[in-house]
Amino acid sequence: MDLTPYVDTLRRELAVAATAGGDDARALAERLTAPLESAARLTLLDALSAAMGEVTRELAPGSVDVRLRGSEPEFVVTAPHAPEPFRKAREPVAAPAAPAPPPPPAEADDGTMARINLRLPAQLKTRTEEAAAAEGLSVNAWLVRAVSLALDGGERAGPQGHGKDPAGRSLTGWVH
Incomplete structure (x- = not known):
C-alpha cells in the first residue's frame, strides 16, 4: 500500500492552514513538512496496524x-485452515456391519425441528x-444421538427398543 498520497494530502493541508498565518507561518510550515513526513508515515502505520488487529480479532482463527x-x-x-474431508483408511474387507440405528427422538417429540449453530474447534x-x-x-445424526444420550444419562428412548428382559439379557431391536 502506497502511503505517499496520504502524506502529500497532509502536506497540502498544512500549507493551506499556514497561508492563513502569513508569510512567516507559510515558511515555517515548509520547513516542518520534511521532518513531519516520517512522523506521518509512522502514525499511519500505527493506525493500519491497530485496524488490522481489530480485523484479525473478527477473523479468528x-x-x-x-x-x-x-x-x-x-x-x-x-485464512483459517479448512479441514480436510474425511477419508477413511483402507481396511481389510470384513462382513458388512449392521447399519447404525437412527438417533432417538427427543422427549415429547412433536415432529418439529429446530436449527442451531454449533462452533467447534477444528480438531473436535x-x-x-x-x-x-x-x-x-x-x-447431524451423530450429534443428535450424542446430545440425547448425554441428556438421558446413557439411556436411549424412542422407537428403538433397548433394555433387558426379565432374565437380565440385553434386548435390542425395533418396536412397531
Whole structure:
C-alpha cells in the first residue's frame, strides 16, 4: 500500500492552514513538512496496524498482518485452515456391519425441528466427523444421538427398543 498520497494530502493541508498565518507561518510550515513526513508515515502505520488487529480479532482463527516492504506497508492475509474431508483408511474387507440405528427422538417429540449453530474447534470437528463416519451416520445424526444420550444419562428412548428382559439379557431391536 502506497502511503505517499496520504502524506502529500497532509502536506497540502498544512500549507493551506499556514497561508492563513502569513508569510512567516507559510515558511515555517515548509520547513516542518520534511521532518513531519516520517512522523506521518509512522502514525499511519500505527493506525493500519491497530485496524488490522481489530480485523484479525473478527477473523479468528484467520489473521491479517501489516508488514513493511521498504517504506511501504503490505497486508498479509492468513485464512483459517479448512479441514480436510474425511477419508477413511483402507481396511481389510470384513462382513458388512449392521447399519447404525437412527438417533432417538427427543422427549415429547412433536415432529418439529429446530436449527442451531454449533462452533467447534477444528480438531473436535474432525474427530466428530470421523466418529460419525465410523458409525455410518451423518454428523447431524451423530450429534443428535450424542446430545440425547448425554441428556438421558446413557439411556436411549424412542422407537428403538433397548433394555433387558426379565432374565437380565440385553434386548435390542425395533418396536412397531
